[in-house]
Amino acid sequence: MSDAIQSRIDAGVLEICFARPEKKNALTRSMYAILAERLTEVAGQAEVGAVLLYGSGDAFTAGNDLRDFLDDPPVDEQSPVFAFLDALANCPLPVVAAVNGLAIGIGTTLLLHCDLVYAGDNATFRLPFVDLGLVPEAASSLLLPRVAGHARAAELLLLGEPFDAVKAQALGLLNGVVPGADVVDTARDAARRLAGKPRSAVRVTKALLKREAEPVAARMQVEAAVFADRLQSPEARAAFRAFLGDEV
Secondary structure, three states, X not given: OHHHEEEEEEOOEEEEEEOOHHHOOOEOHHHHHHHHHHHHHHOOOOOOOEEEXXXXXXXXXXXXXXXXXXXXXXXXXXXXXXXXXXXHHOOOOOEEEEEOOEXXXXXXXXXXXXXXXXXXXXXXXXXXXXXXXXXXXXXXXXXXXXXXXXXXXXHHHHHOOOEEHHHHHHOOOOOEEEOHHHHHHHHHHXXXXXXXXXXXXXXXXXXXXXXXXXXXXXXXXXXXXXXXXXXXXXXXXXXXXXXXXXXX
16 A cells, blocks of 8 residues: 555655545555655655645545545544644645545645645535534634635535535635646646745744644644544444445
8 A cells, every 4th residue: 555655855845646546546544654654754854845745647535545444443643644634734844735636525624734725627625524424624623614714614514515626716725726637737836936945934934824723733633532433433334334335
């Protein structure tokens, strides 16, 4: 599974690719562990000035691999999924995301921790936590209302219906919408421009921008505890198995 996360440093940018296209880049426990490791390591790498996240094939990420979650659910804040979210939320470098195709669940909520987000005109977003018997994570219950307002956040998190890149930009989730074929190059160009700027100034500016989000860590802890509990609930397990076509 290590090949499912591919990374390289190029032109001062740590590029991280979700590389499991046959599963729409659905994320597993082992993938989260690698992501957390890469984002933690980069904080001390002087040659890196920005991080780029993107997906291979025709998806950004379809979110959590539900089979993996059923078989090996996260049980506490040290679980790889929560370690990844913590590393992303606390990454001192600017993080740029290129969203092509599907961005489901954590594929949308992780964008709230990125500094610049570009989406292809083929992007589809969805937050299906309630439909799966779960609750939002990544402090999205705090950050999404800040970005989009309570009414629109409630619509996205409670109804869980898909929405397109035009709506995502109107909600404040994106910096720009470009043709799907161009989105990775657009985001890569932005990341390289960031990496070319005075690096200490960039880091300090990001830190100042993040000060308004100081309650995020506390909200992530609350969400993580409830999320782990919900994964064990009969309601969630029945929803997962129905989605996967298993018998309940």
